[in-house]
Amino acid sequence: MVENGLGVRNFSTIIDYFYLKMWWNFHNSTSLWANFMRARYGFGSLSNPSRVWRQMMSDKHVVDLHxxxxxxxxxxxxxxxxxxxxxxxxxxxxxxxxxxxxxxxxxxxxxxxxxxxxxxxxxxxxxxxxxxxxxxxxxxxxxxxxxLTSSGVFTTSSAYESLRMKRHKLMS
Incomplete structure (x- = not known):
């Protein structure tokens, strides 16, 4: 299956996959960024969250499935x-x-x-x-x-392939 006729992925979709990667890192990383985000947001929602947090929360259901x-x-x-x-x-x-x-x-x-x-x-x-x-x-x-990976580590390509296969099944 070829995306957009030329085999080029939609740029906004690629950005969404990087937000999915952020959600993964939020849960599974001990980096300074992940520690800051957990301290700032915990696992709940706030009345005035940042744009990054809102985007991560809107896409989290995709990651949570896997x-x-x-x-x-x-x-x-x-x-x-x-x-x-x-x-x-x-x-x-x-x-x-x-x-x-x-x-x-x-x-x-x-x-x-x-x-x-x-x-x-x-x-x-x-x-x-x-x-x-x-x-x-x-x-x-x-x-x-x-x-979705044998190593157990999130990759944007595995998330992309999973969603691509779901879309392909829906279109068939």
């Missing part, structure tokens, strides 16, 4: 982090009946791999994925991986 937490310490949040690869759980249930908690507390408190307080919240396929999750807690921090 983020997954790789669990080491288990400090990632059960409801708000994509740790099973199915998306975040808060989007999959109508009502959260339990407060958010780190994943390591779930597995350290599970007796016999049983989830009685959450049994009715999830469909059986998700319940069984939770129960089958291999817990190998280590001293490293949980990190975000990009599931």
């Amino acid at each position: 983020f997954q937490k790789q669990i080491y310490s288990g400090k990632s949040l059960f409801w708000f982090d994509n740790w099973l690869g199915n998306g975040i759980f808060v989007d999959k249930v109508d009502q959260i009946e339990l407060p958010d908690f780190p994943i390591n507390s779930l597995f350290s408190n599970m007796q016999g791999r049983n989830l009685p307080p959450m049994q009715h919240v999830f469909p059986s396929n998700i319940r069984s994925k939770i129960l089958d999750f291999q817990v190998l807690f280590t001293s490293g921090r949980d990190r975000i991986i990009w599931n």
Whole structure:
């Protein structure tokens, strides 16, 4: 499939992919910029955000589809982090009946791999994925991986190809 007839990518689309890269760095980098942005914005929204922040927030759903937490310490949040690869759980249930908690507390408190307080919240396929999750807690921090590359690192080209393939399927 050739973009724009000449194989030239749309410039505004390329800029969007760099905002996606910023969103990735916001979550996964320890750079001065990422630390500043986390200190300034946290993970919420502000009444008067910068243009960069607004653009990052408008495109974040594209990146969030392919983020997954790789669990080491288990400090990632059960409801708000994509740790099973199915998306975040808060989007999959109508009502959260339990407060958010780190994943390591779930597995350290599970007796016999049983989830009685959450049994009715999830469909059986998700319940069984939770129960089958291999817990190998280590001293490293949980990190975000990009599931479109074998290295787990975000690339603008992998994001571009993913969206291009989706558009191609929609046009077919």
